[in-house]
Every structure is written in C-alpha cells, then in structure tokens.
Amino acid sequence: MAAPAQRHVRSGRGPSPVPAAARPPPGALWQDDGVPDPSRPAADRLPGRRAVIRAGVTAGTAVLVAGCGVRVGSPGVRVAPPAPGPAELARERVARDADALLDLATRAARLRPADRAVLATVAADHREHAAALRPPAGSTPSATHRGTAAVPPITAANALAALARAERTAAAAATAELERVSGEAARLLASVAASRSLHVAVLTARLTAGARTAR
C-alpha cells in the first residue's frame, strides 16, 4: 500500500528544503557520539550566528541521510552504506559550507574582475577543503551534493564584504564542530577554519585597499 517503488529519491531539486519533521531533533546528534560537550551552552548563546548557513546545512544533512538510507536499488551503488554518524554529519556540514563559499567566491570573481586573482585562490581553497572533507567513496560530490546552501545575492559593490562575512561565519561553524569528530578529523577541521580566517584577512585587506584608492 505504501508503494515505495515510486519514491521520489532526488529530493535535492525540490523547492522546499526540508520538512521540519525530517530533521533530527537538535539533541539527537549530541547524544549519540558519547562525547561530553561543554560547548553546548556556548552554542545556545549564539542562535543567530550560524542561522544562514544552517538552513543550507540542514537541507544538506537531510539529503545526505536520504541518499544513504533510501537509494538501495540505485544502479551503480552496490550496498547502502551505514547511516552516517555524528562525526560524518559534522564533516558533511563543514563540506557544505565549503560548497557554498566556493559558489559565493566564484560569483564574486565574475562580478569583480579586478579581484579575480585573489578570489580564484579563495575558490581553489574551498574546492580543496570540500574534497578533503568528503570520504573518497562519495567521489562525485559536486553532482550529488550541490551547494544549494544559503548563498546571499551579491552585487559588485558588496561582493567582497559578503564573502568575508560568510567566511567568518563558516570559520566559526567549523570550529564549533571540533568536539564532534575524532582527533585526526578535528585537525583537518581546525585547518579549514584557519584557512577561512585567512580568507577574511585577505578580503578585508582588499576591501581597505579598495576604499583607499577612491573609486
């Protein structure tokens, strides 16, 4: 009666990101990993900080979960992998932010030819981050996990500032995931966060330089 055969698997294209019910309760991710989490109160104190990215991230998580759980019969996929644990989800969230930042940097480069060299370096970093964060098994990340995350509309005038802001938010988001993963993965996440902070510095310097040379 349920007719599962016609289940619509490609949920990534749908207009509504995620039904609220499909989203795991906020506590679930935390209880599973068995790691004490002293940072929780701090995270609660900053509700707005990651809101922009979280919308996209939540959608991404749902796609990831759906992708792993539902696609048993897909051609080319031999066995459904086990449901991702909190550590995998944390990595995927940071990877999705990398997707979103890559998209933003690419669009900014199109809008600001004068800053293209800087923005190309930034974009290349995000591409590397996304590749390093995703397990080799999902080696076609751009196809299945397109960064549809919340990327704000930008103009030539605000592109650098918008990107700098997004980089700062994403650096904090990557740092906030450190306690949810293994030590080795935390080392990678910390490096990604540092790289994003370096982008903020580079973009900010570019902004001040641009302001000085009176346009």
Place this chain on the structure above:
Amino acid sequence: MTTTTPPSGRPAVTAPGFSAAEVAALVSALEAEQAALYAYGLVGARGGAPARAPATAALQAHGLQRDLLAARISVAGRRPPAGEPAYALPFEVSSAATARALGAHVETALAARYADLVAAAAPGRRREAATWLTRAAEAARRWGAAPTPFPGLPERAPSS
C-alpha cells in the same frame, strides 16, 4: 587519571583529562614557542626598521604563550622543559628578507604544532588549540609565508 611509564622508568602521573599524547603535543608546542622567541630576537635585530615593531610585538605575544603552555604542562603533571640558550637556524639570517622568512618559518612550524595539538587534545580543549593554529597561520602569512589551503598540515601543503 592515567599512569604512564616514560623511558626513564620513572612513573609519570598525568592530571585527569590529559592524555600522554596531549601532554607530548603541549611539550612540542612549548619547544616551538621557545625556538620562536629566539628567532624573533634575530628578526628584530636584523630585519631592519619595518620588522622591528612586529618582531617586538611577537616577542611579547610568544612570551605569554610560552608561559601559558608551561603552566598547562605543569597542571598536566609534567615538568615543562627549559628552553635552549640558542637554536640552529634553518638558513642564514643576514638581511631584511631573510629575517622576514625566518618569521614565516617559525610561525609555519608553530601552526603545525598547534594542528597536532588539536588532534591530541581532549575535545573540550580543541577549540583553544585551533585558535592558536589560526593565530600562527595568520602571522605566517603576514611574514610572507606561501599560501596553502591547509594551514598547519604540512602533508597537504602545495608542493614547493
């Protein structure tokens, strides 16, 4: 509380929550900070006028960081190593350019130690180590270190 027996045979007791790996990473970071302090003395002396102010600021900041790490190692139940009177330099420092390169060199080395500390630290102390990693990576770039997508991870550095 964990008890480990170092090669010397003397049993070392570490404070609760500090694994042997974390203490080793702290010691390694402290040694790099001590070497950085020595290096920044040279950077300030030979880097010319433009390097003087940043080198002085770096001396102060790294002195505080050295003290913090030494205190942390003591809390963890180990005696912090004393620094060396002098350190071998990776290259001759005889000009403003080589002085800047030395600044980039020591900060790059510190970033790597702090990345390792992130890996070894108890989950509750990883953020702090990540902050130190970012700080070192930013300083390295200010001294002119080559950009890398993965600060602190030498194994992922672009081949140069």
